Amino acid sequence: MMISFFDQFMSPTLLGLPLIILAIIFPLMLFPKPSVLWINNRLITLQSWFMMNFTKQLFSPINLQGQKWALVLTTLMVFLISMNLLGLLPYTFTPTTQLSMNMALAIPMWLSTVILGLRNQPTISMGHLLPEGTPTILIPPLIIIETISLFIRPIALGVRLTANLTAGHLLIQLIATAAFTLLPLMPTIAMLTTLILLMLTLLEVAVAMIQAYVFVLLVTLYLQENT
Template sequence: MMASFFDQFMSPTLLGIPLLAMAMLFPLILMPNPTTQWMNNRFTTLQTWFLINSTKQLFLPINMTGQKWALTIMSLMMVLISINLLGLLPYTFTPTTQLSMNMALAIPMWLSTVLLGLRNQPTTSLGHLLPEGTPTMLIPPLVIIETISLFIRPLALGVRLTANLTAGHLLIQLIATTAFVLLPLMPTIAVMTTIILLLLTLLEVAVAMIQAYVFVLLLTLYLQENI
């Protein structure tokens, strides 16, 4: 039995070498290879349909300047979805349960949107720090609060993704352990617990996809503010 429920979130190592980078490369197996045909199979067709509709949904309110980011943001969403879903398989490791990795994705993307806004429309970007019509006495505290809110955004992106996936994996581990313990003692309760575990697994599949979508959705909202 595992010494700790949190051992499943430790980065796998081989001869002392972290295998986090290798775990992140495995989702590339699911990506279709380019061919001369428009549609190879049903899986490629489903991926294409999903990408087209997601791109339309995310970039509909964004102008042509922001739509140049579509390839980068949609690629990020596909990588996050693939990593999250593969992490639900037995004896696997989910890199997105590591806060360091999520922050490494969130900070550069958020900073890029902020720098883009400061370069293209500095007055409008700085104007977000102070609402129009603010009384003079409230200007200093409001600027401080809005600045803190601005710098908290990448932290919120990374922590949201980490916390949701970690909580889901821990809950699955706890319910699975309960089912194993109750099986020889109370088989009926163990079967009911297993049914709950299967339902929770389906919920986690949805959470894995939704959290990746929310991650890129917030990035597009930040991009929309700065273009």
């Protein structure tokens, strides 16, 4: 019986219990904790270098009030990278292919930046809905369009992450299925297909990290507008 390609996006269960919580917690256990020694090992040094450079790059254009979010967004970045890369391992599950989980991350982050802007600088935040110099006749439709675009932001955050990971995983499974099917019929073509599959897997590793970076980058841009 042919198994549906979308079965890989279903949360695995054991004895009727979903294992998504275990899948979310496990990658975070792989990151070593900084030690109290003067000289750390190479893995901790590389991890610290990555986090420091990532935080410096994202928060350099943001003022001091917005830089208070550095710990939260750096943690979110590491969490998303772990979740995205988890699905590239055999017999695993990618929690970030679930739209419900991505929206649960996107909506609170977006809403927090909006509330922060309305509380600290309400005039400037409301001014984003109406660009300066707009003709009077265009004011009502422009305010409606800008309001809709504001509320679409969290949806775009969640859907972008879900769609990119889902498309990559489906493409990998399609090419792998084609390689297995062609192996007894045309071994040479199957080997070429396998080579393409390996290159696509490397590309998917890059996509997994880039999508996590883009997610956090967009949140910092929203934060920069409201601080």
